[in-house]
Amino acid sequence: MISFVCDYLEGAHPEIMKRLAETNLEQTPGYGQDKYTASAISKIREACGCPEAQVYFLAGGTQTNSTVIGSLLNGNEGVISATSGHINVHEAGAVEYTGHKVLTVPAHLGKMDATDLDSYLRGFFADPAWDHMVIPGMVYISHPTEYGTIYSLAELSEISAVAHKYGLQLYLDGARLGYGLMATGTDVSLKDIARLCDVFYIGGTKVGALFGEAVVFPRGNAPRHMFSMIKQHGALLAKGRIAGLQFDTLFTDDLYFRIGRHAIEMAEKMKAIFIEKGYEFFIDSPTNQQFIILTSEQREMLSALVDFEFWEALPDGRCAVRFATSWATTPEFIDYLRTIL
């Protein structure tokens, strides 16, 4: 049965599989000291417009978030997230396991509002008892968010300005960054992100790789001993070249962006069909995740024909579900969807 459950259902983009196969018997040093990793770093620096960037390749999203946040926060600092942020909800307490609190501001369709953030921070530092509380040290946002929504350049700039006004670092979780960067109508580029954030990661696992996330410190601003802290968090890959080679491939001939664009096109076609067939949307998402509202009957009927993800029950008895596209979604999948809706 065809599945739209998520964007990590298949292996890796064929171009990655090809290069893994081609280079399989080459001998390279471990722990990211190999030429493929070096090449990937060089290409990512260029794509970000950051010749000084430090880039580290980790295996997965939760690992990346806890390693970055745990390594960058000091003392009793916490990280501010929208309530719906992945670190606040779906990482089984990985950030708290590093000893730091996730502080929350309201989520607006998954997004943080710069005004809420400013209000939180102003209130915090105005509180006479602030030094009995968790001191905000970092702002965490995801782009696209867990709800498929994206920030505009103006919104991102504002959040960055507010964070920096109060001396906090801005960290962007780009687990699905490729889909955000290639969303129709977005005015946010990779270079903008590199310019506005203090650290971010370019997601591979959900954008065509077998696994892997590229953490970028755009201005060479990684903390001292970042390599050792990655090891300390259990996040250092012995065969680092497997991650390096995948990112080298993703950043060759714009593969990362082509994957993103393909998934967006498939999502837009899917969206058009849902609209055409009269379905209601839970969220209007411009990225590869589409959130549809189904009645119980519709859900039952459809789930016999296609796989998708249950998202949440709605007060009126209906439910929201998610259909996701990826590099691997073919036009035939979309055509099939048209026949069954």
Next chain:
Amino acid sequence: MISFVCDYLEGAHPEIMKRLAETNLEQTPGYGQDKYTASAISKIREACGCPEAQVYFLAGGTQTNSTVIGSLLNGNEGVISATSGHINVHEAGAVEYTGHKVLTVPAHLGKMDATDLDSYLRGFFADPAWDHMVIPGMVYISHPTEYGTIYSLAELSEISAVAHKYGLQLYLDGARLGYGLMATGTDVSLKDIARLCDVFYIGGTKVGALFGEAVVFPRGNAPRHMFSMIKQHGALLAKGRIAGLQFDTLFTDDLYFRIGRHAIEMAEKMKAIFIEKGYEFFIDSPTNQQFIILTSEQREMLSALVDFEFWEALPDGRCAVRFATSWATTPEFIDYLRTIL
């Protein structure tokens, strides 16, 4: 230049690459809920003679050690290791990061001695101030050890008996387990390990996989919520099937053991050449890591022709170096070695 630096220089065993390619476009659920992972678990249970075993696939060795140890220890318990144990030396403090102390007993060529362990534990519980100290909760050993040495069945049984006498769990780090199990003359089988240990892992990264370690709780004795704790440690793979498929392949037609045996045969040939050429050994290792003593001149001469790992400086000015074989070491590599020694 040919390299004998370590056993994780290449990609994956070709059989693994083949199956990754064949299944690449299949859609499977994430987080290890896929059929390949299920099949791998089933095969590992059989190989271990443990139909009740719980098996979890993680990405790398340090991650596995800190996840297992951090999840199994309670309160202020610590883990006892030989001083040379990987967790005590080369994991950048990953175990301590989980809040637990590594307690040490002397290492004998990398091995823990059951008598030392017994003496440590007897002394600990006899100390009137024991409850002001770190309470031993687990024994950690590696097999093969970091020095390529292996335990005999009698030694392993004794350590298991001592650990259990004092109520401690026994955890075996099998990063290179395949090479230990296939060492010439060993009397320790995988089933013995499953019988004598409370938890252990079967190493993939260093034995033919791109990455991956299989943690085994042989009697279904994983702690409650182990899955969530793996997520908490950042060790849950989204595309779990990539690890599952690799282990499914390794445990099909005895591939894991054939890889181990091949590396041992290559190591034995290598050893014979070193002996023949009059080299002295730092340690007499029966596994895939060989430790040779070189003079400065020899080291300089050889390092221009072949890659190997510097191990440690010796008091007499010479040094110990390591030559490792793996699934990827060919007879040609060994022949070449003969020509240059």
Next chain:
Amino acid sequence: MISFVCDYLEGAHPEIMKRLAETNLEQTPGYGQDKYTASAISKIREACGCPEAQVYFLAGGTQTNSTVIGSLLNGNEGVISATSGHINVHEAGAVEYTGHKVLTVPAHLGKMDATDLDSYLRGFFADPAWDHMVIPGMVYISHPTEYGTIYSLAELSEISAVAHKYGLQLYLDGARLGYGLMATGTDVSLKDIARLCDVFYIGGTKVGALFGEAVVFPRGNAPRHMFSMIKQHGALLAKGRIAGLQFDTLFTDDLYFRIGRHAIEMAEKMKAIFIEKGYEFFIDSPTNQQFIILTSEQREMLSALVDFEFWEALPDGRCAVRFATSWATTPEFIDYLRTIL
């Protein structure tokens, strides 16, 4: 200037000072192995109606909360608190420092509602992705709350029933327990608390001691090695007898309850004056903390004559302030207040 800022402005109740002086030169063993600690434990067991209770004496509230919560939670479990809970707001992240998340439900004048708790837990375990989330392991409430409010026996029983229905432990923070137990009209006794909670503490610092909190496991249900975990958290007192003696005194001739009752009487007199003088209340508190609303002018005028605590700014430009009584509040303090209001 007379101060009503909080309930820890003075030293200790004179009866405590007297016994500290009397026993000062006696020699006793350290770490709580002394006769005064034994006597205090015995009296607390009796007051709680729990002959099996285990009792530990720690120095302060935040220390007690992080030691108890950090020692009792397992793996990736979190503790559920009302949003206004002390552990969620005013402990500088001490709970998160132990690796565990504080999960929140709405606060109703500082109190947790059993219905909210039930709804949270039902929702959690119904979520198909619950094992990617922080697993609730404990419920934390304070009595009286941070807003001076108290639970009724029915409310406390319901919370206990809900917590236990889902297998969670109930922990009650009694930093100001004496004032709650002696509130006019309360139907909650110390024995009720001991019966309904799995662990709680009887606050000393804010109820007449120099320092000290008595943690009670009412049914001998402390985790293994609790003593060592207290040491691990830096919470073991070398001269344990100083804490033991203070609690021995507090639980001799009902001193703890007399202190509580005195503060309540003072608070009720104070309340009557504020009502009489036409002041508005921010919260209707039955305990020793009274929350009054002041205009800017009133605040300015009063703060020149008496010390009280700023609590929070109100949207209409006025502010809420706190006046607290304690064992040390004299009728003269209250009389003075009448003259200046």
Next chain:
Amino acid sequence: MISFVCDYLEGAHPEIMKRLAETNLEQTPGYGQDKYTASAISKIREACGCPEAQVYFLAGGTQTNSTVIGSLLNGNEGVISATSGHINVHEAGAVEYTGHKVLTVPAHLGKMDATDLDSYLRGFFADPAWDHMVIPGMVYISHPTEYGTIYSLAELSEISAVAHKYGLQLYLDGARLGYGLMATGTDVSLKDIARLCDVFYIGGTKVGALFGEAVVFPRGNAPRHMFSMIKQHGALLAKGRIAGLQFDTLFTDDLYFRIGRHAIEMAEKMKAIFIEKGYEFFIDSPTNQQFIILTSEQREMLSALVDFEFWEALPDGRCAVRFATSWATTPEFIDYLRTIL
């Protein structure tokens, strides 16, 4: 029965009790914002010759060690201690609970040797795999040590120089500092310690206070948000004035030094008696702890007449025991000892 078990058998020095009683009903702000704490800080600054010093008062030794070490170390840094260091042996893993490893160098009668330290650090940074290991960030010594021995000024200067040569901070645990500073023949003053260390604490619990340790950052070099980190570690005292007042008293009219000197004089008398009576010493200690060797018969006989601490069993069947003096040891105690030896 008279006890020489340790130096924390009694309450507090009478002068402290007197001032606690005198000030008992005064109202002061909490958390160390009171005038007694301010006065104590001022006097400690003067005694240290450090007008810029930051001083924090905590409750006990283990708490102080884990708060200071946990707050000052970054990332995967560890703290180097002699194997016999209190943090390595008798704190139930409190330092590891903060996520940091205790690294060890050999102990020489409880003391660290600058040469060993230098050798450790030189070896560490020369190791090509150093970034896979725990990075040394701090040196921990105790003065007097756990064996009652003390550093000479030359030794302390050397350790300080070595630590600083490699960029590490030097932390001195002064749980019994008063006894070290007043040891006959010592050439180390409090000002020397303040000059040579980056942080240290002046112990109160074992030197005349009910409880309390004064952490000193001699050059105003406390990390940002130290106050909040103390709170995070559960080490902030609500009635901070109780600790402040005790140190204010200890540093008035040299009481701290007079206490130290008194205990040393008592210890020297005790020592003379043991020598005179032909007892053998386990360690030649110049401070208030004396370590004597007893046969089983002697131990049995003496323990019926006086309390002392069993220290360790010796290979020849005899044992080492400890007799400690303090501010509270009277000449009568010593006279009694003479009669029974």
